[in-house]
Amino acid sequence: MSKEAIGSIPFPRQGTTAEAIREELLNLQRSDWRHSEGRLPLHGYFASTAVSDIANEASSMFANTNALAPNAFPSCKKMEQDVVSMTLHLLNGNGRSSGSITSGGTESIILSVKAARDKTRASRALRRPNIVVPSSAHPAFDKAAQLLDVAITRVPVGVDWRCDVPAMERAIDGDTFFIAASAPSLPYGLIDPVSELSKIALKHGIWLHVDACIGGLLAPFVRQIGYPVSDFDFLVDGVRSISADLHKFGYAAKGASLILYRDQEDHQFQYSRFRSWPKGEYITPTLAGTRSGGPIASAWAVMNFLGEDGYRETTKRLMALRDRYLAGFDEIPELAVLGHPQLTVLTVVSDEVSVFSVADEMRRRNWYMSLVAEPAGIQQTVNLVHESMVETYMGDLKAAIAFARTQDPDEDFQLLHASRVVTY
């Protein structure tokens, strides 16, 4: 469709039948990649068909409720409290901890920065308020900084591709009110040294946020089944808030994340309160006004359907699958896995071939590719939809590497490509 056409498409003059609409929706869906086919390395988080069914059913049952109005929809309030409470328990919150369900990781992160800024301002003046994050942190921190009118410094990661704690400390000044770590970071899949960062946060009296959007509902179960996982949650003293996505490894329908606080007093600074208008007091905990109960119900349903045992069993299969990917990458001499990933986000790099040429050939073989710009990498976020595809993937990857070997491994080509990598 040409660009000009977009503004000129009118409403259809008459409506049509529900049947015709369904058919057209199915038609539209045909152009999308399907998670279930296992050819998407990200965007889909699958535990089982039964889990997806209950997640989707709960979501549509509550799609038209409004968590903005807990008096009208006490069901939403109850389910939100249950989900917050269960996750706080998982992440070692205490009796004073609390949190909210948001629309996604981005909103959770924006709210953490708002709460930290306003809490800090309540006790001291900030002349040039700023936050300091590792270079691998999600762009949601920059979005938060822009929206909240605070400066942001991104500190290059260390040689192990994790947050460089001494460099972070050097970047802190008297107006820094917030630092962050990822568990794990999206580009590298590695958990930052949260305990080390906590020491500098406590020393300087600064808020430490852990972005566990990917790991929040995965890492605790990975640890429970016996894999090593670095400390990242409220067990670490200096951690004041954690973002954890329910719509990632929580397996809820999309549109659900958590922002959690060690202390409910900090949580209060996230709220907006307004009464100078004709309709009286208007209080919202999150950025949204109207907030569908659908994603809340979806998360509640999946958590109760799976229970801790179900998450543990799913995680056992998931980590076994991840180990098959690691073994597969290990067999390919041209490739190296970046760092020592403890979870399921794997980034693969190469000194010998252009991974972007590899990716081009993989695309020709009908794989959706997730790339990393710096260093040039290919990424796989393993989840259970990939169980039946791992061998096919590895076979095609070997063939794609053979193809890339025939290409000129031109450094300029890599650089040019890296500058154009679209994260998604």
Ligand SMILES: Cc1ncc(COP(=O)(O)O)c(C=O)c1O
């Ligand atoms: C580590 C991390 N933080 C934050 C986000 C943002 O989450 P969302 O896309 O749900 O806003 C993502 C998304 O992939 C992420 O991987």
